[in-house]
Amino acid sequence: MGKMFRLFYLTLFCHLLVGCAVQKTSDKPYYENLATHRPKVTLPSENTSKDTANQTKVIAVVTPTHHVNAKVDAVLDSIDRYNQVRKFVDGYTIQIYSGQNREQAMEAKKKMTSDLPEYTANLQYQQPKFRVTVGRYFTKLEAHPDLVKLRSSFTAAILVPEKIPVR
Structure with missing residues (x-):
């Protein structure tokens, strides 16, 4: 066991000495000749460029x-039928109040309509609490600017997921 520790410490000491060696620095800028690796390019003469301008290139059709247009059309039709049947879409709304006190919920809705008249507040009762929500958004990115405006008046405003009815 003692030999293993000695060997370990000896190896560690050797690595330490090698790591602390003085590094050589060069004052010359880096230079490497890459001419051997560059492709050789020949420029066309002026006479050939005039001839190629008059010629038209024929492309075969x-x-x-192995096209899949019929299969893709069938899949798109099934997606369209599914979307017509759907009644709700996953989305987001901004909740400015949630609690059991109806008076506070009505107060929050009244403050919302007086401070920010461009938004419409909805008062909902989901037993055992009242919720005051604002707006319907499909993405968080779409809801973020309105959430920032609402937080100036309602510090407890949060973005909550909600099912949005499709019309």
Whole structure:
């Protein structure tokens, strides 16, 4: 066991000595000749450029053999039918009040309509609490500017997920 510790410390000491060695620095800027790796390019003469300008290039039209248009149309039709049946979409709303006191909920709604008349507040009762919410948004990014405005008046305003009815 003692030999292993000695060997470990000896190895550690050797690495320490190698790591502390003086590094050589160069005052010369880096230079490497890459001419051997560059491709050789020849410029066309002036006579050939005039001839190529008059010529038109013919492109062959290839008809597809393994196209999936019918399958894609069937999938898109099924997605469209599913979207027509859906009644709700996952989205977000801003909650400015949540609690059991109806008077405080009505007060929050009244403050909301007086301070920020451009927004419409909704008072909801979901037993056992009252909620005052503002707006319906499909993404958090869409709701963020309104949330920042509402937080100036309602510091407890939060963004909550909610099902948005589709019309």
